Amino acid sequence: MMYLKAFIFSGLICLICQVILDNTKxxxxxxxxxLTVIGAILSFLGIYGKIxxxxxxxxxxxxxxxxxxxxxxxxxGFEECGALxxxxxxxxxxxxxxxxxxxxSFIFTILFKxxx
Amino acid sequence: MNRDEYQKLxxxxxxxxxxLRNAIVAFLTGxxxxxxxxxxxxxxxxxxxxxxxxxxxxxxxxxxLFATFMTATGKFDSLVSKAKCxxxxxxxxxxHSIQSAALDYKRDGFITGIGANLFKLAGSVILYGIVxxxxxxxxxxxxxx
Numbered sequence: 001m002m003y004l005k006a007f008i009f010s011g012l013i014c015l016i017c018q019v020i021l022d023n024t025k026x027x028x029x030x031x032x033x034x035l036t037v038i039g040a041i042l043s044f045l046g047i048y049g050k051i052x053x054x055x056x057x058x059x060x061x062x063x064x065x066x067x068x069x070x071x072x073x074x075x076x077g078f079e080e081c082g083a084l085x086x087x088x089x090x091x092x093x094x095x096x097x098x099x100x101x102x103x104x105s106f107i108f109t110i111l112f113k114x115x116x
Numbered sequence: 117m118n119r120d121e122y123q124k125l126x127x128x129x130x131x132x133x134x135x136l137r138n139a140i141v142a143f144l145t146g147x148x149x150x151x152x153x154x155x156x157x158x159x160x161x162x163x164x165x166x167x168x169x170x171x172x173x174x175x176x177x178x179x180x181l182f183a184t185f186m187t188a189t190g191k192f193d194s195l196v197s198k199a200k201c202x203x204x205x206x207x208x209x210x211x212h213s214i215q216s217a218a219l220d221y222k223r224d225g226f227i228t229g230i231g232a233n234l235f236k237l238a239g240s241v242i243l244y245g246i247v248x249x250x251x252x253x254x255x256x257x258x259x260x261x
Contacts, residue, residue, distance in 0.1 A: 006154045007147035010206070014146025015139050018201035022135045028204045029240055035205065036245040044252040052172075057153030060172045061179060061206045063241065070249035078257055086253050090246065096173045097207065098242070100180050102234070105215045108188035109230055114219040 006058030009051075013062055032063050039064030043071040069093035138200055145202025153179070176207050183211035188219065213237035 017031050039062075042048040048068040052059045059065060070090055077089015091098065117125075153175050160171035186192035192212055196203050203209055214234060221233040235242065 003151055003154050006150040010150030011143040011147030011202075014201045014205045015143040017205050018139050018142035019135070021201060022138055028201075028209070029237060031201075032204065032209065033240045033244045036241050037248045040245060040248045040252055043249075044256060055150075057157050057172070057175060058147075058150040060175065061150055061153045061208075063205055063207060063210055065176075065207075066210070066241065067245045067249060070245050071252055074249055074253035075256060078253065083257075086250065086257070090249060090253075093173075094245075097176050097180060097210070100177050101184065101211050101214050101238075104181055104184040105188075105211070105218045105234065106230070108184050108215060109218040109222055112188040112190075112219065114222060 002056050005054065006056050009055040009058035010062060013064075035062065035064040036067040039067030040071045041067075043068040066094055066097065069097075141199055142201040145199035146205060147202075149179075149203070149206045149208065179207045180211040183208035184215040187212050187215040210238055210241060 013035075017035070020026065021028065021031060039048060042051070042064070048059070048064070049072075052065075052068075070093075073093040074086045074090040077085030077087075077092065079085070080089065156175050156178060157168070157171045160166045160174055161168060164171075166174065183192060186195070192203075192208075193216070196209070196212060203212070214237070217233050217236045217238075218230050221229040221236075223229060224233075
């Protein structure tokens with residue numbers, strides 16, 4: 001059941017984005033940035049956590065989860081060590097995505113050549 | 117031929133995007149990535165005994181490893197141009213944009229090439245994500261304490 005829910009949720013978001021991309025002049029950069037902000041806002045409203053509980057990987061693989069993790073990290077940091085925690089905690093959860101993408105892209109850029 | 121006529125001609129001659137097919141393909145690929153993600157989550161939880169929250173982090177790690185490797189070996193570009201949003205909206209798109217920017221600017225050297233252009237495409241996601249999350253966190257703290 002979880003598989004089906006994840007499939008449909010993620011698929012629907014991708015479908016909506018594809019329809020917006022095809023019918024307006026926005027670029028993929030606009031869409032991914034907007035989705036990240038939407039993820040942060042939904043997390044602020046307390047909705048994104050419920051979406052993750054309901055749709056599982058369908059919600060966490062999307063780029064909007066990045067905004068959700070940033071916001072959650074900031075709030076967790078604030079609860080643990082006050083105002084400074086907003087700054088120190090913000091990257092604690094999405095750090096895995098950021099660090100891994102930087103390390104892997106650096107390694108693979110050295111190992112491989114661009115194909116033209 | 118005036119400007120309007122020219123615009124009409126351009127519109128008529130430019131190839132039409134198969135919008136319906138794009139939408140369906142995006143739905144299927146986006147859903148498939150989530151489905152595979154859910155399978156990986158279950159494997160991690162059942163075989164490795166990880167908590168669900170930890171397996172989400174490992175899942176994004178695995179997806180990023182997969183997307184950067186496929187982009188570096190040159191197989192991902194054709195997939196993205198076919199699946200479009202189905203692969204751009206998941207984390208794979210984020211990794212793809214960073215990896216392809218790094219490869220494209222490799223010839224300009226380590227500092228002015230890779231270093232300066234690594235976040236050329238994905239930088240806006242990080243910028244607006246952090247800024248919005250920061251102000252929302254401030255707002256939350258100001259309201260609820």
